[in-house]
Amino acid sequence: MAEPLLELRGLHKAFGALVVTDAVSLTVNPGELHAIIGPNGAGKTTLVHQVSGTLAPDAGQVFFAGQDITALPLARRARLGLARSFQITAVLPGFSVLENVALAVQARAGHSFRFWRPAATEAALNAQAMAALEQVGLASRAAAQAGALSHGEKRQLELAIALAMQPRLLLLDEPLAGAGPEETERLIGILQGLKPHYGMLLVEHDMPAVFALADRISVLVYGQVIASGAPASIRANPAVQAAYLGEDF
Amino acid sequence: MLARLKPHAVPLALFAALALAPLLGFGAGHSLSLLARAIILALSAIGLAVLVGGAGLVSLGHAACMGVGAYAVVMLDAARITDALVVFPVAILAGGLFALLTGAVAIRTSGVNFIMITLAFGQMAFFTAASLSAYGGDDGYTFYGRTSLFGTRLLEDRWFFHYALLLLLLGAWYGGRRLLASRFGRVLRAARENPLRTQALGFSPYPYQLLAYTLAGALGGLAGALLANATEFVAPSFIAWQRSGDLLFMVILGGLGQLHGAILGALAFVLLEEYLAELTPHWRLIFGPLLVLVALYLKGGLLSLPGLLRRG
Ligand SMILES: Nc1ncnc2c1ncn2[C@@H]1O[C@H](COP(=O)(O)OP(=O)(O)OP(=O)(O)O)[C@@H](O)[C@H]1O
Ligand SMILES: [Mg+2]
Numbered sequence: 001m002a003e004p005l006l007e008l009r010g011l012h013k014a015f016g017a018l019v020v021t022d023a024v025s026l027t028v029n030p031g032e033l034h035a036i037i038g039p040n041g042a043g044k045t046t047l048v049h050q051v052s053g054t055l056a057p058d059a060g061q062v063f064f065a066g067q068d069i070t071a072l073p074l075a076r077r078a079r080l081g082l083a084r085s086f087q088i089t090a091v092l093p094g095f096s097v098l099e100n101v102a103l104a105v106q107a108r109a110g111h112s113f114r115f116w117r118p119a120a121t122e123a124a125l126n127a128q129a130m131a132a133l134e135q136v137g138l139a140s141r142a143a144a145q146a147g148a149l150s151h152g153e154k155r156q157l158e159l160a161i162a163l164a165m166q167p168r169l170l171l172l173d174e175p176l177a178g179a180g181p182e183e184t185e186r187l188i189g190i191l192q193g194l195k196p197h198y199g200m201l202l203v204e205h206d207m208p209a210v211f212a213l214a215d216r217i218s219v220l221v222y223g224q225v226i227a228s229g230a231p232a233s234i235r236a237n238p239a240v241q242a243a244y245l246g247e248d249f
Numbered sequence: 250m251l252a253r254l255k256p257h258a259v260p261l262a263l264f265a266a267l268a269l270a271p272l273l274g275f276g277a278g279h280s281l282s283l284l285a286r287a288i289i290l291a292l293s294a295i296g297l298a299v300l301v302g303g304a305g306l307v308s309l310g311h312a313a314c315m316g317v318g319a320y321a322v323v324m325l326d327a328a329r330i331t332d333a334l335v336v337f338p339v340a341i342l343a344g345g346l347f348a349l350l351t352g353a354v355a356i357r358t359s360g361v362n363f364i365m366i367t368l369a370f371g372q373m374a375f376f377t378a379a380s381l382s383a384y385g386g387d388d389g390y391t392f393y394g395r396t397s398l399f400g401t402r403l404l405e406d407r408w409f410f411h412y413a414l415l416l417l418l419l420g421a422w423y424g425g426r427r428l429l430a431s432r433f434g435r436v437l438r439a440a441r442e443n444p445l446r447t448q449a450l451g452f453s454p455y456p457y458q459l460l461a462y463t464l465a466g467a468l469g470g471l472a473g474a475l476l477a478n479a480t481e482f483v484a485p486s487f488i489a490w491q492r493s494g495d496l497l498f499m500v501i502l503g504g505l506g507q508l509h510g511a512i513l514g515a516l517a518f519v520l521l522e523e524y525l526a527e528l529t530p531h532w533r534l535i536f537g538p539l540l541v542l543v544a545l546y547l548k549g550g551l552l553s554l555p556g557l558l559r560r561g
Contacts, residue, residue: 052449078451090449092442103439107451112432113460119432165450 003066005030005169005199011050011060013043013223020046021057022223028169033191033200035210038220039243044203045087047220048173051201052084053077065168078107083167085158087174087203093147097138097157100146101129104164132164136190152183159190169199176206188212211235219243259552260422260509263516267415271408281407283523285479288414291515293472294499295421295508296465301497302505303429304461305441306356309364310371311496313351314344314466316488318473320378323390323483327383333398337474344470345463347374352462356455359444371493378485389484396478404478414475418512421468425508428464437461502543504550513551 004027013021020043028034036044049055051062053074061070069077091100102125106112109125119125133139136156141149146157155175162170175191176184188209194200195213204210210217211231218228219240227237234240254261270284293315300306318340325336351370355363384390395404403409428434439447440454447454477483486492495518503514521539525532547553 054445054449073453074445074448075451075453078449084449086446086449090443090446092439092446094442095439099435103435103447104450106432106435112436112452112457114432115434116427116431118427118430119435120430122432161450 004028004063005032005065006051006201007063008047008051009061009063011047011057011062013046013050013055013057020223021050024060024220024223024225026218026225026228028199028201030168030199031196032215033195033202033213035202035204035214035217036220037204037207037210037217042220043223044220045173046223048084048087048171048201048203052082052171078165078167081166081168082171083162083165083169084171085155085162085173085175087177089151089154089158091146091149091154091157091161093145095146096142097133097144097146097149098126098129098142100157101132101160101164102126104132104161105129108164108166129160129164132160135163135193136160137186152179152187155179155183155187156190159187163194167198169201170194172200172202172204174203174205176204176209184209260507260512263509263512264415264419267418267516268412271411276408278407281411282479283519285407285410285414286476287516287519288411288418289472289475289479290496290499290519291512292414292418292421292475293469294496294503294511294515295418295425296468296472297496298500298503298505298508298511299425299429299461300465301500302508302510303434303441304437304458306458306462307364307497308355308367308462308465309490309493309497310351310367310369310374311465311469312490312492313371313374313488314348314469315473315476315492316374316378316485317347317466318344318470319477319483319487320381320384320473321470322392322396322474322477323384326392327390331394331397332400333396333404336396337471340470340474341467342470344473345467348466348469349459349463352459352466356458356462368490368493371488371490375485375488375490378488385484387485389482389486392477392481392483395481396474410479417471417475422508422512428461429508433457433460498540502540502550504552506549506552510550510552517551 006028008024008026011021011024024047026034038044046055050057053072061068064080064082099120105125105128130139130142133142136159138153138156138160141153149157159175176187179187184206191213202213214231216229217231217234218225219234221243226243227234227240267288271281275281275284293311297308297311300308321340321343322336325339355366358366379387394402398404436452436457440458444454499514499518500511502517503510521536525535
């Protein structure tokens with residue numbers, strides 16, 4: 001079998017006495033969508049932070065395409081091909097929608113120590129940014145200020161930014177959070193379309209979406225992976241059902 | 250043509266006013282000196298505006314860069330070196346180097362810590378200057394003449410000096426605008442809006458911010474050297490933290506949204522200071538509350554005034 005794109009080995013993280021990541025080991029293969037589910041406060045976002053490089057684990061290692069990236073800062077990991085979307089949307093509110101995405105294209109084009117030419121009129125940046133916006137169905141809003149978008153549109157923009165980075169792995173922290181039913185429908189469609197091209201680590205509370213999209217699901221409770229496997233086996237797992245206490249999947 | 254110029258109406262009007270001022274009753278010695286001071290402070294404020302408005306780096310030590318430039322002129326003058334082709338490049342490099350070294354530490358912090366550290370470096374420069382007894386210490390240093398240009402005393406010609414300053418200001422304003430709109434400037438602006446997002450895209454903001462800080466310091470060094478020439482005198486008070494506060498205030502008074510806000514702010518500041526001082530020796534009692542009112546009611550600075558009046 002091919003080498004996993006992402007491999008977490010024995011990750012451990014505690015905030016004081018609160019253990020939030022407890023011996024977490026998992027992999028994401030190229031082209032695989034690995035979903036992480038778990039109740040509020042289970043430590044999902046904290047885990048994403050450790051993968052993206054926002055937080056350092058207390059112990060354990062993160063491998064990306066075989067390379068140990070545990071000690072690399074956020075920006076270096078992004079340049080290696082790790083793109084993340086944020087649970088709490090983090091678009092640049094004062095930038096236009098297009099400029100938000102164009103900045104991601106710009107990041108991929110090497111250093112940005114270019115001082116004279118107005119970046120906003122660089123056709124090469126804008127064309128690729130528009131392509132990413134079209135992929136998520138946000139092209140018509142390119143000129144709008146990002147801060148003025150609806151919540152669902154911001155989620156789409158987050159996705160477009162991640163795509164414009166042309167990453168190898170997408171780290172998506174609740175990309176559907178707060179989106180209305182129609183927007184959710186559309187976002188699931190977009191993710192479905194993206195699936196074959198990227199490895200994805202998806203954190204999501206929307207169970208129908210998770211079961212529709214995931215190739216593999218891991219269940220995180222109090223920082224521990226209590227179950228991991230194909231959607232069908234997770235659905236049937238009694239420990240998972242106990243953790244979700246009667247919630248219907 | 251006219252339509253293309255319209256968005257630049259305010260800065261163009263500002264530059265036109267400054268160009269015509271000597272012909273319209275501001276040609277006398279004292280008013281020209283006043284204008285020179287305003288333009289030099291505007292030059293320095295533009296660098297600070299790139300930092301504050303563009304990069305979100307609120308420095309409370311910008312006057313120190315001017316001081317370093319001014320003291321470069323002093324030290325060269327004491328060594329009998331007064332050629333502009335040496336003096337100004339040295340002042341620019343000195344201001345830039347000071348910013349590079351202090352910025353390398355300061356930019357590792359953010360928010361209030363950044364303000365405090367830039368303030369601390371500024372104070373260090375202030376006490377260093379005060380202790381330079383060879384250059385007058387606390388009492389300052391008086392020049393016998395201005396920096397020479399190609400062996401001439403051209404800089405002592407008030408009109409020449411005025412238009413040379415204006416040209417430099419135009420260059421700094423235009424360069425600053427290009428810089429902020431460029432790829433480089435876009436990274437600075439992004440890091441101001443959301444550093445985490447910017448890093449998640451693959452940028453390390455640090456080198457970008459440090460370079461911006463260094464460039465602003467170099468411009469400050471130039472402004473300091475020009476101020477030394479304008480006043481033909483340099484003292485540690487040039488570097489006092491109040492001077493840095495004044496510069497910060499000019500930038501905010503003018504408005505952070507656009508770079509010419511810094512020019513507007515510097516002009517307004519110098520003129521207010523001058524005319525209020527003529528009215529009453531207790532002018533600071535009027536100046537202070539005025540600043541508070543601006544901070545409270547004019548959030549976008551003077552730049553936002555026309556829009557505010559139009560809306561009534
Ligand atoms: N910086 C921090 N310092 C201290 N405790 C933290 C910190 N960040 C998170 N926590 C705690 O760690 C636990 C896990 O938080 P985390 O955000 O990872 O959960 P989550 O699974 O993403 O939850 P949700 O489903 O609500 O997004 C929570 O109890 C949270 O309060
Ligand atoms: Mg979370």
